[in-house]
Amino acid sequence: MNDLIEKSVPTGYRFLDEQEDHTSLQRSDSGPSVEFYPAIDDLVYITRTNQKVYKLTSYAKSALLGFLLLNVAGMPAVLFYFDRPVAALMVCALNLVFASLVLPKIMTTDYRRFFKTMHVDFENEIARVELNEEGVICRARGNMSFHAWRNVKRIEESAEAIYFFLAGTGFAVRKNGFAYDQQKDEFLTFARNHLRQSPLIDAANHS
Numbered sequence: 001m002n003d004l005i006e007k008s009v010p011t012g013y014r015f016l017d018e019q020e021d022h023t024s025l026q027r028s029d030s031g032p033s034v035e036f037y038p039a040i041d042d043l044v045y046i047t048r049t050n051q052k053v054y055k056l057t058s059y060a061k062s063a064l065l066g067f068l069l070l071n072v073a074g075m076p077a078v079l080f081y082f083d084r085p086v087a088a089l090m091v092c093a094l095n096l097v098f099a100s101l102v103l104p105k106i107m108t109t110d111y112r113r114f115f116k117t118m119h120v121d122f123e124n125e126i127a128r129v130e131l132n133e134e135g136v137i138c139r140a141r142g143n144m145s146f147h148a149w150r151n152v153k154r155i156e157e158s159a160e161a162i163y164f165f166l167a168g169t170g171f172a173v174r175k176n177g178f179a180y181d182q183q184k185d186e187f188l189t190f191a192r193n194h195l196r197q198s199p200l201i202d203a204a205n206h207s
Helices: 002-008 040-053 058-081 085-118 181-197
Strands: 013-015 033-036 127-131 135-140 143-148 154-157 161-165 170-174
Touching: 033 170, 040 085, 040 161, 040 170, 058 085, 127 181, 154 181, 161 181
Parallel strands: none
Antiparallel strands: 013 143, 033 127, 127 135, 135 143, 154 161, 161 170
16 A cells, blocks of 8 residues: 555655565665754744745746835836935835845744744754665654655755755754764765766756
């Protein structure tokens, strides 16, 4: 029955029943692993980064452009028309600051609040990520998932985490889970080498 379900759902990952035999995943050629406390900020970063990958439709772009022009240029133009140049410049500057700084901050705060509501105690439970020749095994909050290397689109590194991006989603490994920098480097090297070797990965994702 499980074989039929897995064959009928061609997803980029598969969840493993805790009662299944996992001996096939615990091989002698398995790679490095790490345990860490996850962070809500990583979920926010992954979500916002994936949003930039998927382009808006022409209709959505036109709507956003119209809204931007109306607020940044339309109101100042009206004030200039009524001989209020100082007020026009102030309104234009305020709109630019709001669009470039305030709005992104509001969105980040809303995402953080959303994930904290959806994942209670997310940052208080240890997560584990294991690498092997076939892919990545993630264990967190009593769940387990497997992601084949061919479904990992790219890997990014920041000062605090290593990000694995999938199709529309992803997960992070916090660097504070490594006792030494050498362990982190070995983990990252193993992951990047296997990502490059995956035959179905677009070469553009490795640039």
